[in-house]
Amino acid sequence: MWLWTVGFALVAYVTYKLTSLSRLPPGPKGLPILGNALDIPLNGLFLKLDAWKQDHGEIYALNAAGQKILVLTTAKAAADVLDRISGSCSDRPKFIMMGEYMTGGLMVSTLSHGDRWRRMRRIVHEGFNIRAAEAYYSMQEEEAGRLVRVLLEQPRVELGVVRQRAAASIIWRALYDAPSLFQSQQVEERVNHMNEILDALLSSAMPLAYMVELIPALRYVPTSLAKWKQYGERFFKDTDEFFENLYKEGKESKGDGSKAKGFAASTEEACKEFGVSQQEAAWTAGTLFGAGAETTVGAVHFFCLAMLLHPEAMKTAQKQIDEVCGKNPPTFKDRERLPYLQALLRETMRWRPSVPASIPHVACEDFHYKEWVIPKGTMCIGNIWSINRDPEFFPEPEKFRPERYLDEKGQLRPSLPGYHDDILAYGHGRRICPGRDFANNTVYVEMAYLLWAFDIEKAKDANGKDIVPNDMDFSDKGLTVYVHLRILLYRVVLTSCPGTRRNSQQCSSPGRKTCLNSCPLSDGRAEK
Numbered sequence: 001m002w003l004w005t006v007g008f009a010l011v012a013y014v015t016y017k018l019t020s021l022s023r024l025p026p027g028p029k030g031l032p033i034l035g036n037a038l039d040i041p042l043n044g045l046f047l048k049l050d051a052w053k054q055d056h057g058e059i060y061a062l063n064a065a066g067q068k069i070l071v072l073t074t075a076k077a078a079a080d081v082l083d084r085i086s087g088s089c090s091d092r093p094k095f096i097m098m099g100e101y102m103t104g105g106l107m108v109s110t111l112s113h114g115d116r117w118r119r120m121r122r123i124v125h126e127g128f129n130i131r132a133a134e135a136y137y138s139m140q141e142e143e144a145g146r147l148v149r150v151l152l153e154q155p156r157v158e159l160g161v162v163r164q165r166a167a168a169s170i171i172w173r174a175l176y177d178a179p180s181l182f183q184s185q186q187v188e189e190r191v192n193h194m195n196e197i198l199d200a201l202l203s204s205a206m207p208l209a210y211m212v213e214l215i216p217a218l219r220y221v222p223t224s225l226a227k228w229k230q231y232g233e234r235f236f237k238d239t240d241e242f243f244e245n246l247y248k249e250g251k252e253s254k255g256d257g258s259k260a261k262g263f264a265a266s267t268e269e270a271c272k273e274f275g276v277s278q279q280e281a282a283w284t285a286g287t288l289f290g291a292g293a294e295t296t297v298g299a300v301h302f303f304c305l306a307m308l309l310h311p312e313a314m315k316t317a318q319k320q321i322d323e324v325c326g327k328n329p330p331t332f333k334d335r336e337r338l339p340y341l342q343a344l345l346r347e348t349m350r351w352r353p354s355v356p357a358s359i360p361h362v363a364c365e366d367f368h369y370k371e372w373v374i375p376k377g378t379m380c381i382g383n384i385w386s387i388n389r390d391p392e393f394f395p396e397p398e399k400f401r402p403e404r405y406l407d408e409k410g411q412l413r414p415s416l417p418g419y420h421d422d423i424l425a426y427g428h429g430r431r432i433c434p435g436r437d438f439a440n441n442t443v444y445v446e447m448a449y450l451l452w453a454f455d456i457e458k459a460k461d462a463n464g465k466d467i468v469p470n471d472m473d474f475s476d477k478g479l480t481v482y483v484h485l486r487i488l489l490y491r492v493v494l495t496s497c498p499g500t501r502r503n504s505q506q507c508s509s510p511g512r513k514t515c516l517n518s519c520p521l522s523d524g525r526a527e528k
């Protein structure tokens with residue numbers, strides 16, 4: 001009898017598995033064995049996923065040489081799967097080289113959904129939730145002021161480079177309570193080293209970078225025979241030392257009473273409460289820099305692009321800023337009275353999300369969605385680019401229209417029904433970006449200061465004609481994208497000194513210095 005029972009259970013299990021496998025939604029046809037692997041591009045994946053949406057709709061499946069991938073392309077499908085059954089699909093893909101050898105399983109963004117990830121994520125939440133993020137307001141205003149000053153003082157400076165430094169400086173100071181990158185050579189060197197670490201990690205995650213990803217058994221090759229293992233272990237040791245030193249210094253910094261402590265110092269109690277070791281906390285901080293710098297730069301970059309292509313939106317925002325702030329630079333206190341600027345931020349992040357395809361989630365168990373059964377191990381990608389173009393939520397999605405977020409009185413409309421806010425650029429579910437409030441603050445204050453101080457105009461070619469950037473010529477940095485800087489040529493034209501933008505003449509170089517001495521930015525506020 002028991003033989004029958006076991007046999008029956010086995011048949012039921014195998015049938016269930018087989019039907020599970022065959023119940024993924026249909027998707028583009030692929031080759032035998034390789035499936036769609038050869039059709040999945042290394043660059044511009046989000047555009048390909050969006051193109052497939054035209055034929056396969058809101059949810060479809062791909063097969064990359066055996067790896068099943070579920071693609072979600074509408075706001076509703078992404079919310080149904082990634083938010084509402086988040087517990088079933090909150091793992092991350094496993095990268096042996098990056099996740100294990102190079103980072104010792106300590107990078108919160110790549111960790112599996114488990115105890116360590118949960119504890120590390122708790123301290124990120126403590127340090128960067130919506131309330132905690134307020135503690136950084138004055139530092140963010142200070143850095144935005146510096147961004148404007150550098151652009152004022154060095155008329156030929158490359159805006160992209162300065163912005164990159166400003167965003168790096170903001171997140172660095174928030175993490176380690178260090179001096180501004182604009183003021184400290186040591187911070188600059190450390191930030192450069194941090195960027196080298198991130199580049200190395202990103203390259204290690206590229207397909208075919210390391211054979212061990214394809215043939216996991218290679219991990220059992222003795223270290224003395226495997227150069228890649230030696231490199232990975234050395235990289236981990238050096239990076240671990242670097243992160244822990246930064247963290248220790250940051251922890252010792254207690255702020256000066258008026259400004260916020262950095263993440264390292266302010267989360268000391270939370271680390272004790274949630275059982276997070278010093279090493280785990282140090283790696284969390286290092287990972288946050290990686291997650292928070294490029295992404296924010298990307299968002300402000302696309303804002304500049306939007307201003308070049310939609311000067312009418314720039315003028316409307318400037319008019320409101322002038323009315324509300326006058327001669328003083330905009331602050332966080334003014335934000336509620338600047339609904340158009342807030343709408344501009346939402347529309348920029350919708351129109352050109354700097355992370356256009358979310359980091360893949362992975363199903364930690366089989367789960368059901370509609371008539372489909374999604375097997376454990378399936379990668380689930382919310383294609384943010386497509387989600388942000390869902391016509392049900394965003395009519396005429398290709399149009400850049402900040403007004404879509406405003407009511408007839410020009411005030412912000414309530415958030416999208418069923419969503420915590422209007423910005424869908426931060427991913428979903430349990431893996432949603434934990435730095436989103438801090439990021440929104442950085443982007444807001446940089447946009448506000450840039451618009452308050454400058455007009456952003458297209459550069460001219462040799463014949464004096466406007467150079468119009470191609471807003472679809474993307475350069476892909478793995479997770480973040482930019483419109484190619486080669487063609488994003490713009491100049492920031494100072495039509496007046498800040499605060500009186502409307503009246504003054506364009507400054508000449510020596511006059512600019514004089515102007516700076518009397519402008520509100522040099523009253524000590526920006527250089528505290």
Ligand code: HEM
Pocket residue numbers: 108109110121124128171287288289291292293295296299354355357358359360361425426427428429430431432433434435436438439440443
């Ligand atoms: C405009 C700026 C930013 C954008 C567009 C952005 C976007 C995203 C997206 C799309 C994800 C993946 C979410 C998912 O898997 O569903 C993510 C994850 C993450 N972000 Fe952000 N982010 C930004 C800024 C920041 C900042 C400033 C921080 C840190 C203070 C941060 C920390 C993280 C971390 C740690 C994760 C991984 C979460 C996890 O795996 O549990 N991000 N972000």
